[in-house]
Amino acid sequence: LNNFGIINIDSEFNPGFTNSGLLNNTGMIKINHPDAISNNSGSITGSGTYIQTGGTSNNTGNISLARIEIQSGIFNQQSGSLTATSIANNGTFNFTGGTLSAESLSNTGLFLGTGTIAAETFTNAGTLAPGNSPGMLTIEGNYIQTTRGVLAIELASATSYDILNVTGEVSLAGILKIILYDDYEPAYGTYFDFLTAELLNGEFDSIAGAAGYRWSVAYLDLIGLDGKIDTARLTANEVPIPAALWLFVSGMLGIIGLRNMWKIN
Template structure:
């Protein structure tokens, strides 16, 4: 059966296709409008669901419905699901061309009958949802799919494979099932994973300006953050790359290592960021917080800023700072953690690069004040090449305590941060140089002198006889 005109499916009607029989073909230029209230607008063998619908024209789904058939759409085809409606593909096979999923509507890949549903080069318009969920184990493959406003939902029993190339969705939600594949999935607005898993050799990218939350889940593929990402109870076994903002709100284990090129990673008090592989490599951006990094940290060109003004950041591993790295500390007193920032390293420290110190509050360094900015259970090797410091702080000297064997990098005050004393001046008298008509005893001339506290100049008036010309 081939449609080249317009068919309106209304009432409670449906189209029945024979098992293994000829397909229903909606040819280019043909239009099928589905307004039927029947639950199944296409039906075939309920077990094999091997009836076939081929679409090269336009199909408009204006009521919620399921298709008990294999569905194939050519590149010229268009499948449009009206706002608030749904289409359940029981045996969707190959969907190219254009799919428009209206606001609040759902394209549901709900079953699998031997062949994965395949979306290749498909443009998905609208802000609705493409859903891969079902107890029958539905599988959907995505290759170079563009869905700039739609959401991909992967739920219990479902598998979404992102194959070669880049597939884009505005939103990704994973509540169960698996996101897998070797391709790149670019998420431009929001990413939320509360269940299920991610796996495969590909990359999930949270784009700039997007927000994401991963809570109590496993990510077994590479993860790149360019937006703002909150992590809690999350395991990441692929390479985790951050160029945006990462907030560690619960224990995180990045066993595949973490690379930060820009942006900010915050590890608050009581939280731990675990890093395996090459550890945490700071090639840019800032690492800050009062929490703990479990693993090695290589600060090649970033900023490590312990605390939250002030506080202590702990590294259970080695800390290496390269020539372009910076350790930035705030100083508001002489007590580590509560009045100045400190980096505690349960391992060895290798220093180069820069130390930046900033005073805060009303604190003024006094002679004899000192600060242990770095404390290590191992050894401290090297020193800072450059020190940016408030007035009065001596460049740091690495010293090893003979009592504990621990390394401490101590900065001491060698002079108070006070303004220089004003040099005292001698009294002097300015005398009139002209004969005045006033009586001698009434001529007043200014006298500047030092009275009271040394260095304080005051002005007084004193009677003097006039000088003769």
């Protein structure tokens, strides 16, 4: 099947799109209906675009297009391959299997994934959540997190936690969000090397950490078997007792001591 125009999926009677064969797309495939369920187990190739404004798309086949744009809705990359010159996500993108590659990948929505992404540049202005509770996501390329970006890291134990591994350079800003998985309570002083890169630039603007801890991030140059690697290390610290509270407690203890003295006398 050859498409040189627009395939527009917005009918209430048949909101889905299924391809199990070969579709050559030099035009546009547009998924508009909010209840649309689109499944590709075949091959969609060409110089065209794939635009989703609602519904759910599932790919277990091969998609190779110039541009893929998820304006809203859910896109599940489950197996097979997904290749594009540019991928833009403003919905929910689940990367759970297969291969994913793009010259540029931008996220302003929610991007969840485990495995390896080949992207010259991954720009995050939304929320990036590596792993599948927990796990590792590798970006073969560079990672840029803007001031609006959030990196969400789940911690399950001292040895099991989300890791973002970047083979190129990382430029940091925005928020680091810490999530304690399955009621995990790390001991004070426990640290987590959650981000590795060839080169780290900048730092997170703020940390949205789980309550009960004072979270800190150190940006380190570590030497490993493959040479120097830059690492962001998160540490769970004890929350210090404020000086005013110490004065209050000390004062109360002093009053109790005086009362005891008066009783003795």
